[in-house]
Amino acid sequence: MEKILLKNADVPNINDVDVYIAHGGYKSLDKIFQMGPAAVLEEVKRSGLRGRGGAWFPAGMKWQFCVEVNKFPKYLIANADEGEPATFKDRPFLEKDPHQLIEGMIVSAYAIGASKGYIYLRGEYPTGYKVLNAAIDQAYKKNLLGNNIKGTDFSFDLAVHRGAGAYICGEASALIESLEGKRGQFRVRPPYMATHGAFGMPTVVNNVETLVNVSHIINGGADWWSSIGSKDSPGPKVFGISGHLQKPGLYELPMGVTLRELIYEHGGGIKDGKELKAVIPGGVSTAMLTPEHLDIKMDVKSLQTAGSAIGSGATTVMSEDACVVHMVWRAMAFFYHESCGRCTPCREGTDWMVKILARIENGEGRMEDLKILEDVCHTIHNNCFCPLGEGAVNPVLSGLKYFRADFEEHIRTRGCPKGLRARARH
Numbered sequence: 001m002e003k004i005l006l007k008n009a010d011v012p013n014i015n016d017v018d019v020y021i022a023h024g025g026y027k028s029l030d031k032i033f034q035m036g037p038a039a040v041l042e043e044v045k046r047s048g049l050r051g052r053g054g055a056w057f058p059a060g061m062k063w064q065f066c067v068e069v070n071k072f073p074k075y076l077i078a079n080a081d082e083g084e085p086a087t088f089k090d091r092p093f094l095e096k097d098p099h100q101l102i103e104g105m106i107v108s109a110y111a112i113g114a115s116k117g118y119i120y121l122r123g124e125y126p127t128g129y130k131v132l133n134a135a136i137d138q139a140y141k142k143n144l145l146g147n148n149i150k151g152t153d154f155s156f157d158l159a160v161h162r163g164a165g166a167y168i169c170g171e172a173s174a175l176i177e178s179l180e181g182k183r184g185q186f187r188v189r190p191p192y193m194a195t196h197g198a199f200g201m202p203t204v205v206n207n208v209e210t211l212v213n214v215s216h217i218i219n220g221g222a223d224w225w226s227s228i229g230s231k232d233s234p235g236p237k238v239f240g241i242s243g244h245l246q247k248p249g250l251y252e253l254p255m256g257v258t259l260r261e262l263i264y265e266h267g268g269g270i271k272d273g274k275e276l277k278a279v280i281p282g283g284v285s286t287a288m289l290t291p292e293h294l295d296i297k298m299d300v301k302s303l304q305t306a307g308s309a310i311g312s313g314a315t316t317v318m319s320e321d322a323c324v325v326h327m328v329w330r331a332m333a334f335f336y337h338e339s340c341g342r343c344t345p346c347r348e349g350t351d352w353m354v355k356i357l358a359r360i361e362n363g364e365g366r367m368e369d370l371k372i373l374e375d376v377c378h379t380i381h382n383n384c385f386c387p388l389g390e391g392a393v394n395p396v397l398s399g400l401k402y403f404r405a406d407f408e409e410h411i412r413t414r415g416c417p418k419g420l421r422a423r424a425r426h
């Protein structure tokens, strides 16, 4: 597939606005100002674009809810928190090709009627902070941002807000709390963001990659864009693949590519000619799969049917050398550390599970621990305000479903067969 989203990846100085414009950048603005906001919204709806941040909600529908609210100013926020372990797909836009995101945000803000925008940036991306701010300054100087953009009556201001390193602040409502200067915790809905988002005003939060797709939908048209990928989840997607692979990295591919193609064709297969043991298809909060699932398509419906999820599309591959128990413990240590502490099942459950998993890995586990792990997972499930806790149970339940024998072996032989050890707490 010809690259669309990453087409500028190797263009020197593409972060410079003149270089970006010379490569066709900001072309979509002329088109949208002819179309008008309603037609832009309609085109995005027709494209079937679904959010790339993890929940895969239809972008056009989310925008429509906000458009219908007669309250101003409206906010558009790019979620650049990118906190899910193994996820690095938004990074190239933040650090190398910032104008592609800014252009997508201008087009989206125009359709929504938003006059204020923020890029909520992962605190651990200092390069992105510098690059984005420099690009925003350039865009203001060219009247691509600010008042009366390109002589029209549309005005849009944009600023970068840095996060302080909390995974929960990637969750849209916690992000808004953090943006407002409060502690990053989930907001109970309703009221919904379309009416009461940032600073109590109508707000749309979209993932970086979602917004990057928008100018391409406008330039190429919804029909062209949705002819790429699968019917259920159309369009191009940046897949970040990592772990025991010959060629880990970022690959732009159509939605619906199979796990086999992703791992063996693009990722070059398993490192050192080893066998595949397990694969996490969409970030650690998605359920692990096995070699039997290699022909499953990377799209929303197919992965859901397989009992997992596409999440952020961050695919982590584990070879036969990996210890699944260690991986599950490590994932739980992350969730325990990142639980915001508001819901008891998540706060206490992740703490309990990380201790149990550590003792199994360290050879001090008991067979009844496996039942306790399952019970704790079922207590967390459906009992938390936000999906962090829901995500935390996935590595445990899928680990026990597919690799129970590995857990039992650790308990029986009183240690990790790979010689690994875990700390009780992260």
Ligand SMILES: Cc1cc2nc3c(=O)[nH]c(=O)nc-3n(C[C@H](O)[C@H](O)[C@H](O)COP(=O)(O)O)c2cc1C
Residues within 6 Å of the ligand: 050, 051, 052, 053, 054, 055, 056, 057, 059, 079, 080, 081, 082, 083, 084, 167, 168, 169, 170, 171, 172, 173, 205, 206, 207, 208, 210, 211, 386, 387, 388
């Ligand atoms: C714990 C948690 C962390 C999240 N982290 C991110 C993130 O880093 N980036 C992101 O775009 N979405 C993240 N999300 C999803 C957002 O809540 C939200 O669905 C998304 O930003 C909406 O954008 P989209 O519709 O374009 O995908 C996270 C959700 C949860 C529950």
